[in-house]
Amino acid sequence: GEDVEQSLFLSVREGDSSVINCTYTDSSSTYLYWYKQEPGAGLQLLTYIFSNMDMKQDQRLTVLLNKKDKHLSLRIADTQTGDSAIYFCAENTPLVFGKGTRLSVIA
Amino acid sequence: GAVVSQHPSRVICKSGTSVKIECRSLDFQATTMFWYRQFPKKSLMLMATSNEGSKATYEQGVEKDKFLINHASLTLSTLTVTSAHPEDSSFYICSAVGQGVLGGNTIYFGEGSWLTVV
Secondary structure (H helix, E strand, O other), rough: OOEEEEEEEEEOOOOOEEEEEEEOOOOOOOOEEEEEEEEOOEEEEEEEEEOOOOOEOOOOEEEEEEEOEEEEEEOOOOHHHHOOOOEEEEOOOOOOOOEEEEEEOOO | OOEEEEEEEEEOOOOOEEEEEEEOOOOOOOOEEEEEEEEOOOOEEEEEEEOOOOOOOOOOOOOOEEEEEEEEEEEEEEEEOOEEEEEEEEEEEEEEEOOOOOOOOOOOOOOOOOEEEO
């Protein structure tokens, strides 16, 4: 079956890097996604990575994919208070989401 | 833990008919629910935000008269696709805002509903 696991909570200081990890189970996933949800708002797609890629960088965001270990990570460089939110990774179609990692940024 | 149930998981309807999808929070009250749509091989798209007791807030480009959302109680939101067309065939998923395990709000997702319009 499909299952996506994430740690529930992460706290970092402003200016530091944040790394949010995710493990998934479906090796046939073509795309893997990172979504962000700010308080009271709907889900926003942050970035995604194709399964044939190891890394994708988009400004402050870096996604690393280890297909062998079925491990996906999202690194946010120079974390800001505006990055405080819940981050969800998701695999496959239809989407299977993890439960989300709550990122708190301490000023 | 909190569970969001979506029903039906799969539905096939004829072109021109309407179909209703339900989203229920089973063990918590959700004042806010979200409806998403996913096109084949595409990412999730937020359609609307459903608030209990008030009108839904639709995202740009989503036809409110076509996708009727009713959030009549704190545990139920419904999405009705009216006068369905084959291009409405998609995967629809809801989510509900509830109490997180560490306090504060978190979001729980339904299992999703596959709609096929023939």
